[in-house]
Amino acid sequence: MKGPAFIVLAVLLGAHGVFAQLNVLAKLAGKQYFGSAVDNPALSDVPYRRQLSNWLDFGQITASNTLKWETVEAQRGVFNFTGGDEILALAKRNKQLVRGHTCVWHSQLAPWVEAGNFSAKELTKIIEDHCGTIVRHYRGDICKQQVHWDVVNEAFEDDGTFRQTVFYKTLGKQYFETALRVARKADPKTKLYLNDYNVEGLNAKSDAYYNLIKELKAKKVPIDGFGVQGHLILGRVPTTIKENFQRFADLGVDIAITELDIRMELPVTPEKLEQQKKDYETVIAACKAVKRCIGVTIWDYTDKYSWVPSWFEGEGAALPWDEDLKKKPAYYGIAKAWVGL
Numbered sequence: 001m002k003g004p005a006f007i008v009l010a011v012l013l014g015a016h017g018v019f020a021q022l023n024v025l026a027k028l029a030g031k032q033y034f035g036s037a038v039d040n041p042a043l044s045d046v047p048y049r050r051q052l053s054n055w056l057d058f059g060q061i062t063a064s065n066t067l068k069w070e071t072v073e074a075q076r077g078v079f080n081f082t083g084g085d086e087i088l089a090l091a092k093r094n095k096q097l098v099r100g101h102t103c104v105w106h107s108q109l110a111p112w113v114e115a116g117n118f119s120a121k122e123l124t125k126i127i128e129d130h131c132g133t134i135v136r137h138y139r140g141d142i143c144k145q146q147v148h149w150d151v152v153n154e155a156f157e158d159d160g161t162f163r164q165t166v167f168y169k170t171l172g173k174q175y176f177e178t179a180l181r182v183a184r185k186a187d188p189k190t191k192l193y194l195n196d197y198n199v200e201g202l203n204a205k206s207d208a209y210y211n212l213i214k215e216l217k218a219k220k221v222p223i224d225g226f227g228v229q230g231h232l233i234l235g236r237v238p239t240t241i242k243e244n245f246q247r248f249a250d251l252g253v254d255i256a257i258t259e260l261d262i263r264m265e266l267p268v269t270p271e272k273l274e275q276q277k278k279d280y281e282t283v284i285a286a287c288k289a290v291k292r293c294i295g296v297t298i299w300d301y302t303d304k305y306s307w308v309p310s311w312f313e314g315e316g317a318a319l320p321w322d323e324d325l326k327k328k329p330a331y332y333g334i335a336k337a338w339v340g341l
């Protein structure tokens with residue numbers, strides 16, 4: 001199926017909207033997947049679910065909320081995998097890979113974790129129980145489609161200092177090692193990631209990750225990848241994405257773009273949609289250019305279910321499908337960049 005003839009055919013059909021294909025094109029570009037996040041309530045929307053299940057566009061899905069601490073372990077030691085299992089079952093039916101999101105994060109954290117004023121020893125045990133249990137629950141030999149875990153999420157401030165979370169304040173940077181080691185033990189085959197935003201280009205925050213990953217690798221702590229979220233702003237895509245990705249690749253880790261969206265100030269205009277197309281192209285081209293950038297996930301695929309309008313006042317329209325599930329110019333920008341036209 002590889003080969004230039006197939007690519008030309010795929011692009012021609014895609015350009016005419018006949019054949020949905022972002023995942024196919026990503027794979028032809030040597031990547032493992034193109035995927036989308038999904039939140040469980042949207043699964044009852046039949047047209048939405050049908051497109052999400054289209055493997056030609058999406059070879060991977062991420063549960064955007066249901067595997068976060070406040071949902072999975074709302075009470076200490078009581079795990080609820082209902083939502084996560086629903087996503088995993090869907091992925092399995094669709095032959096889609098899955099990214100597990102996320103083990104240790106200061107936000108959407110179950111309140112008992114902070115309220116407990118736990119000692120370092122107890123908090124270590126809590127992290128081990130939490131990450132160990134959820135990673136083990138979805139381990140690859142049970143769920144063949146499992147690929148990645150965002151083991152620690154958003155651990156740094158934009159200036160490159162450690163975020164003062166309950167984990168950092170209690171354990172210092174030891175908690176990265178604790179979480180990564182327990183995740184590896186729980187599933188020796190899954191890929192372990194650190195994940196954050198505002199780390200697309202070269203800057204103080206991506207420097208901080210570079211240094212931390214270097215240190216973890218020197219200590220033989222298991223770490224397989226760096227997750228670059230990619231919550232970007234129209235017309236303001238960093239110019240150093242490729243250089244940044246390459247330095248992580250040279251360090252010996254994979255890079256995944258894990259939460260891509262490119263938001264704009266509303267209302268939408270044709271000019272803004274064209275700019276958005278270019279911006280998506282820029283990001284995808286950077287991933288394509290770096291061999292160890294292994295895949296891209298958009299943070300849901302349609303503006304209908306984007307998180308952006310409820311977080312950034314007056315902004316939205318961040319995704320490649322509009323609110324009516326119609327493809328926007330951004331869709332064709334992504335396709336074009338995968339092909340390298």
Ligand SMILES: *[C@@H]1O[C@H](CO)[C@@H](O)[C@H](O)[C@H]1NC(C)=O
Pocket residue numbers: 066080081082083084
């Ligand atoms: C588990 O989570 C599901 C939704 O994800 C919810 O409907 C259900 O009530 C939860 N179960 C318990 C026992 O909290």
Ligand SMILES: *[C@@H]1O[C@H](CO)[C@@H](O)[C@H](O)[C@H]1NC(C)=O
Pocket residue numbers: 117119
């Ligand atoms: C938290 O625990 C420490 C000792 O473990 C204690 O000194 C401190 O007063 C406690 N703080 C609260 C708010 O309970």
